[in-house]
Amino acid sequence: MAAQRQRALAIMCRVYVGSIYYELGEDTIRQAFAPFGPIKSIDMSWDSVTMKHKGFAFVEYEVPEAAQLALEQMNSVMLGGRNIKVSENS
Numbered sequence: 001m002a003a004q005r006q007r008a009l010a011i012m013c014r015v016y017v018g019s020i021y022y023e024l025g026e027d028t029i030r031q032a033f034a035p036f037g038p039i040k041s042i043d044m045s046w047d048s049v050t051m052k053h054k055g056f057a058f059v060e061y062e063v064p065e066a067a068q069l070a071l072e073q074m075n076s077v078m079l080g081g082r083n084i085k086v087s088e089n090s
Contacts, residue, residue, distance in 0.1 A: 012064035013040065014089035015071055018056045020044075021080030026057075032079055033059050037066020058089060 017029065026042050033039060044057040061067045075086040 009064065010060065011089055013062065013067050014058050014060045015067050015074075016056065016085075016087050016089050017059055017074075018085040018087075019082050020053065020055050020057060020084060021082045022052045022055060024080045025053075028080065029057055029059065032077075033070055033074065036061070036069040036073070038062040039066075 017033075020029070026044055029042055029044070030039060033042075038061065040060045040062050042057055042059050044053040046053050059067075059070065061070070071086055071088065074084065076083045077086075078084075
């Protein structure tokens, strides 16, 4: 039961970030999303051929309130010349 609760909490703490410009790295994502709360991890998917990320990431916060703030305030924000998409982790 505790494991299920922990998993549910982790899902509530994660947000999906899409339409990330390919030249942006994890540091830029961290700087943009850090004002909403402490970040536990950032997971970017990398293309092994081009060695660039695939244009999306998952940001996991320490607390769900930080994720909620990021959802409310970061969707469609201009980052690296593109409007990023921020949504719930599904």
